Amino acid sequence: MTLPSPLLQLTDIAKSFGAVRALRSGQFELRAGEIHALAGENGAGKSTLMNIIDGILQPDSGSIRIDGHSVRIDSPAMAQRLGIGFVHQEIALCADISVAENIFMAETAQSRRRLMGGADLIKRAAEVLAPLGDIDPRLPAGRLSISQQQLVEIAKALTLDCRILILDEPTAALTEHEAQKLFGIMRRLADKGMGIIYISHRMAEIFQICDRVTVMRDGQHIRTDRIADITPADVVNAMVGRQLDALYPPKLAGPRGPEILSVANLTDRRYKDVSFALHRGEILGFAGLIGAGRSEIARGVTRLEGNARGEVRLDGAPVVLRDYADCIAKGIVYLSEDRKGDGVFLDLPIAANVSALDLSRVARRGMVDAARETDQAQRIGATLKLKAASMAHRVASLSGGNQQKVALAKLLAVEPKVIFLDEPTRGVDVGAKAEIHGILRALAESGVGVAVISSEMPELIGLCDRVLVVSEGRVSGELSGTDLTETNIMTLAAPGAISGATALSGTLA
Numbered sequence: 001m002t003l004p005s006p007l008l009q010l011t012d013i014a015k016s017f018g019a020v021r022a023l024r025s026g027q028f029e030l031r032a033g034e035i036h037a038l039a040g041e042n043g044a045g046k047s048t049l050m051n052i053i054d055g056i057l058q059p060d061s062g063s064i065r066i067d068g069h070s071v072r073i074d075s076p077a078m079a080q081r082l083g084i085g086f087v088h089q090e091i092a093l094c095a096d097i098s099v100a101e102n103i104f105m106a107e108t109a110q111s112r113r114r115l116m117g118g119a120d121l122i123k124r125a126a127e128v129l130a131p132l133g134d135i136d137p138r139l140p141a142g143r144l145s146i147s148q149q150q151l152v153e154i155a156k157a158l159t160l161d162c163r164i165l166i167l168d169e170p171t172a173a174l175t176e177h178e179a180q181k182l183f184g185i186m187r188r189l190a191d192k193g194m195g196i197i198y199i200s201h202r203m204a205e206i207f208q209i210c211d212r213v214t215v216m217r218d219g220q221h222i223r224t225d226r227i228a229d230i231t232p233a234d235v236v237n238a239m240v241g242r243q244l245d246a247l248y249p250p251k252l253a254g255p256r257g258p259e260i261l262s263v264a265n266l267t268d269r270r271y272k273d274v275s276f277a278l279h280r281g282e283i284l285g286f287a288g289l290i291g292a293g294r295s296e297i298a299r300g301v302t303r304l305e306g307n308a309r310g311e312v313r314l315d316g317a318p319v320v321l322r323d324y325a326d327c328i329a330k331g332i333v334y335l336s337e338d339r340k341g342d343g344v345f346l347d348l349p350i351a352a353n354v355s356a357l358d359l360s361r362v363a364r365r366g367m368v369d370a371a372r373e374t375d376q377a378q379r380i381g382a383t384l385k386l387k388a389a390s391m392a393h394r395v396a397s398l399s400g401g402n403q404q405k406v407a408l409a410k411l412l413a414v415e416p417k418v419i420f421l422d423e424p425t426r427g428v429d430v431g432a433k434a435e436i437h438g439i440l441r442a443l444a445e446s447g448v449g450v451a452v453i454s455s456e457m458p459e460l461i462g463l464c465d466r467v468l469v470v471s472e473g474r475v476s477g478e479l480s481g482t483d484l485t486e487t488n489i490m491t492l493a494a495p496g497a498i499s500g501a502t503a504l505s506g507t508l509a
């Protein structure tokens, strides 16, 4: 008996961008009916390899075979004809047109008809979206939350009737519940014979959903194993090429210090009577379901959106925060969950991003001094282990996780007093994640007020000393020590978690 040829076979793929060797020898094999994880640190070359399969990039050398036949994939349109569907790491919907039009973009473009509002299109879009979540296909895509946009990107790929589906970190912006739904869909597609390539930094997901895993490091193939034959620790070690120490830094040992920032009865349209304090030495977490109001609260305090009322004290004294520029001047900064939207300037060099919030730090006689700007980026980049060949490179040329580090470096450059971080390690690999956690711990120890919003339970529990749970725009509880468990967080996060009594006392306070 001869085994059938693999659905897809990549051999010895190499790709350089100028001096950067993104891929040295990329190897990958995908069989029909399998979900195959591709794991590796930020910058390992995963997305580059996938972009080659999708015809976005041409390899410098190496071969691609589909069903045993050698192919040249010179464009995404060609890839689509070969049955390849790709959900990209970065969301790229057209904000101004409807969800339905986004989903059927390729088709609409071909038929050259504007189908906005077409009842048939809406109906078909609703059918594709139904198993994924509750999303109105008539809305302009720009009105959706990040997680909904991600689901639309997935729906879009599902309409393409492909045999090979590539998912590049599809769950980075999804809730646990949405992710589980996606896994159900993936399994059904694989059972029908589709081959799925799944990129994720989350070991638990890889081990839950995948059949095999390939690990890459520094643009090279390291190993491919059946999930049943390997442990998460083996995968992590193969990724980082060394034994990784503890995943989370130690928590605050002694008593916490005095209040740095306190917020009392913060109220706006989406939340009500929110009170909390950040203390020296501790990391405060914000838990809650997507849409509970966590980001809105942080963006309300920092004046990035809405018009929140309430009292804010900095180092014990009341402060008036007029707008975000005023917050920055007073040392209160916010790291956006939407890296592409307002975290970094993709088209600007790394150095210009890092200096963006306070140019006076890199100026000489009123002008930006390029050498100082580069020095600053290099210094802060080094503490974050930013992987970039030059500080003059555009942020767009960095891998996803390294873009996240630039977003963080931009905030650290102003030496903040208080830092709100919204999903700070989204898309960041295990090693870099541990580094960022260590940096946040060090910031807290050095006297910076640190607040972390995260949708990843293990991160909240592993990193934070105290966690506030937000449910439907109110603080439904506070957890610390041995009470800080997933079950307790989930209970408090559920809609309706706030009893009438708590809500009432909150109003009267």
Ligand SMILES: Nc1ncnc2c1ncn2[C@@H]1O[C@H](COP(=O)(O)OP(=O)(O)OP(=O)(O)O)[C@@H](O)[C@H]1O
Residues within 6 Å of the ligand: 017, 020, 021, 022, 040, 041, 042, 043, 044, 045, 046, 047, 048, 049, 089, 396, 397, 398, 399, 400, 401, 402, 427, 429
């Ligand atoms: N267009 C480009 N120009 C220059 N360098 C690039 C470009 N695209 C990727 N690179 C570089 O190639 C290397 C591999 O990047 P790639 O995006 O494939 O990593 P990745 O494994 O997908 O990482 P992540 O997990 O962070 O998404 C990185 O060093 C990156 O900076």
Ligand SMILES: [Mg+2]
Residues within 6 Å of the ligand: 046, 047, 048, 089, 168, 399, 400
């Ligand atoms: Mg990537």
